[in-house]
Amino acid sequence: MAQRLTKTVIAPEGDLTLLHGIDLEIAPGDSLAITGPSGSGKSTLLSLLAGLDVPSGGTVTLAGQPFSDQDEDTRAALRGQYCSFVFQSFHLVADLSAVENVMLPLEIAGDREARDKARLWLQRVGLEPRQHHFPAQLSGGEQQRVALARAFAMAPRVLFADEPTGSLDRANGEQIAELLFSLNRDHGTALVLVTHDPELAAHCARHRQLVEGRLGD
Template sequence: MSDNVIIARHLSKVVSSSEAELTILDNVSLQITRGSSVAILGASGSGKSTLLSLLAGLDLPSGGEVELAGKVLNDLDEDQRAALRGAQVGFVFQSFQLLDSLTALENVMLPLELAGRRDARQRAAELLDRVGLAARTSHYPQQLSGGEQQRVAIARAFASEPAILFADEPTGNLDAATGERITDLLFELNREQQTTLVLVTHDARLAERCSSALHMQAGKLLEPAL
């Protein structure tokens, strides 16, 4: 089995508007090693989030291809890509993306139930305890602080023990102290579960904790993955 869990080959992403075509990504190639932690850095508009979306199979490139967990995403239809993400991938977003109608426990249980796990409730409770929210399992998102909501999101992301976790500005909506705790938690779970961690971030301190960094500028990759 290859040590590379993600391989991108000559990725491009071009979108058309009424005025002209806009190149968001331009010939990006990279490899990310299983179990590593990689930061994607760059100014707003440099293509970071678009790259993350393509690597995760949430969108398809205009040119080139992505190989994720041994599967070439271009060769899969939308349902197959969704199934691959469900089996291999977790997500943490800046906006948390919790379901307001579900409690913290139910939000974490959801991916486990969708996967048919009979121990969904027990596993979800264990993870919420792991992220320090054992006393908040019955609370709804609107009853939780931003930091608590992000911890629920992290527990949900790790619930199915994904091979890869994609995080898009995971500390962007948090104060510095809370962001530091969230960062500690991400890296603890990365080490414990050997989950490959791919982070889009503006935070240089967060990037410094990763095993390598990718620098984006105007849709191009300035430094290859280590």
């Protein structure tokens, strides 16, 4: 998926290299935790793998297709076809109900069964009774479950999760973790997550640590 991946940005003190020659491969159905101290480049790496940003050097390949060297529109189309995302801050649309939030990417993709799929996934995450509630009417754990339903409704090949339990209490965090890994197992979706939580990382089949922009074992 990633070969010799490097990211350098311009800083007041000069060029700053955030990532140094990252090599990484993700197989279908795999689960990988990326951990490391704050500022080590974890979120930057996830953004590059997901095509939200472009590397300064090296390449990212997605489903056998060149990814990182495509223009923004092409990357967006590939992301929509193969990837979904779960973020710590949920990224729900405030004036859409839970079911409408899950429907949104499906409708953008032209899926005529968007509402039925959205309801099914809300049922699977235990939120069917809350489908017409707006984000402000839901708890943090419920909002994260809506975000998970939205991600998995797209039937992604790869799910990228950036601190998916970071803003939740322990009980809600454990529930979200169980959902992530049960859906990963049941649907064969590759899971790549960035986390500070050692217990969440331990659930993954593989664990790599990022320190000062270098990926260790």
